[in-house]
Every structure is written in C-alpha cells, then in structure tokens.
Amino acid sequence: MILASNNAGKIKEINELLEGRYKIISLKEAGIEEEIPEPFFTFEENALAKAKYAYDRTGIVTFAEDSGLVVPALNGEPGVFSARYAGEPKSDLANTEKLLKELEGHTDRAAYYTTIICLAGLGGLHYFSGKCEGHIATEMRGEGGFGYDPVFIPAGYDQTFGELPAAVKSAVSHRAKAMKDFIAFLAQL
Numbered sequence: 125m126i127l128a129s130n131n132a133g134k135i136k137e138i139n140e141l142l143e144g145r146y147k148i149i150s151l152k153e154a155g156i157e158e159e160i161p162e163p164f165f166t167f168e169e170n171a172l173a174k175a176k177y178a179y180d181r182t183g184i185v186t187f188a189e190d191s192g193l194v195v196p197a198l199n200g201e202p203g204v205f206s207a208r209y210a211g212e213p214k215s216d217l218a219n220t221e222k223l224l225k226e227l228e229g230h231t232d233r234a235a236y237y238t239t240i241i242c243l244a245g246l247g248g249l250h251y252f253s254g255k256c257e258g259h260i261a262t263e264m265r266g267e268g269g270f271g272y273d274p275v276f277i278p279a280g281y282d283q284t285f286g287e288l289p290a291a292v293k294s295a296v297s298h299r300a301k302a303m304k305d306f307i308a309f310l311a312q313l
Contacts, residue, residue, distance in 0.1 A: 160174045
C-alpha cells in the first residue's frame with residue numbers, strides 16, 4: 125500500500141502503529157515526487173484528494189491521512205492549516221511558536237488533535253477517524269514526536285506528547301485511534 129505522504133515523522137509513526145503487519149511505501153517510493161495539493165477546508169476532503177491522486181496515478185491501494193490540531197479558543201485554528209500555520213516553508217517550530225503567541229492571555233487552552241484516514245482501492249473509498257482531547261502547555265517541553273507534540277498535553281496526563289514515551293502516544297493519540305479501526309478493517313479482508 126502507498127501512504128500518500130513524504131512526512132518522515134508521520135511515516136515512522138504509522139509504521140510503528142502497523143507493527144509490521146503491512147508493507148507501506150511513501151509517495152516518493154511510489155514514484156510521485158510532487159507534493160499533492162491540500163486545497164480544501166476539511167480534513168476529509170484533503171485526505172480524499174491525496175488518496176485519490178496517488179491511487180489514480182499508480183493503481184496501487186493507497187491511504188492518506190489528514191490531521192491537525194484544533195484550538196476552540198482560536199476559532200478552530202490551526203485546523204486544516206496545521207502544517208502551514210506560520211506560512212511557507214513548513215516549519216514545526218515556527219508553527220508551534222505562532223500557536224503559543226496566539227494563545228498568550230487565553231485561560232481556555234483546550235485543544236484536540238483530529239485525524240481522518242481515507243483508503244482508496246479495495247472496492248471504493250473508506251474513512252476512519254480519531255480524536256485526542258487535551259490542552260496546550262504554556263511552553264515547549266520534550267524532544268519527542270513532531271508537529272505540535274512539544275506543547276500538546278493529552279487528557280489524563282501532565283506531560284506533553286514531546287515528553288511522553290512513544291508507547292504512550294501510540295496508545296492514546298488521534299492517529300492511533302484511527303489506525304486501530306483501519307487495521308481492523310484490513311484484517312477483515
């Protein structure tokens with residue numbers, strides 16, 4: 125299967141969640157060098173666009189995942205623009221710094237990660253979703269993970285995803301929840 129991404133952090137995390145059950149290749153490994161546009165305003169539409177693009181180009185079963193951080197106090201930002209919140213070029217550090225600046229003075233720091241997986245092939249389109257509730261720390265902490273992980277504290281914990289062991293993130297993250305349903309679907313086939 126193709127994972128419609130070249131994001132090394134995302135590919136590593138998904139491979140860990142798959143625990144070697146399935147062989148996945150990146151877009152680059154599938155011969156798709158260009159970045160697939162994500163012009164839509166929903167995670168579902170962006171995941172569909174990426175999955176269909178790679179599937180239509182290669183004929184190989186493809187799944188794509190679109191995810192982001194949603195902060196209700198910021199009217200849902202960064203949302204679908206999580207990867208480019210601070211503009212181009214994409215930068216996890218710049219995005220996280222912008223988020224912390226935007227939240228200065230806010231007492232409501234509730235947030236959640238959300239993800240949608242779209243699978244193209246195997247008889248059509250199939251969707252899987254996951255959500256992880258939490259809140260935003262006041263400063264970056266930890267070296268683990270990627271994206272907003274150094275500031276996101278999942279519900280029930282007092283450490284950020286950047287501080288928590290990868291095994292904890294793999295058990296409670298938005299991506300882990302969606303991948304659990306995705307893997308169960310594949311196992312039925």
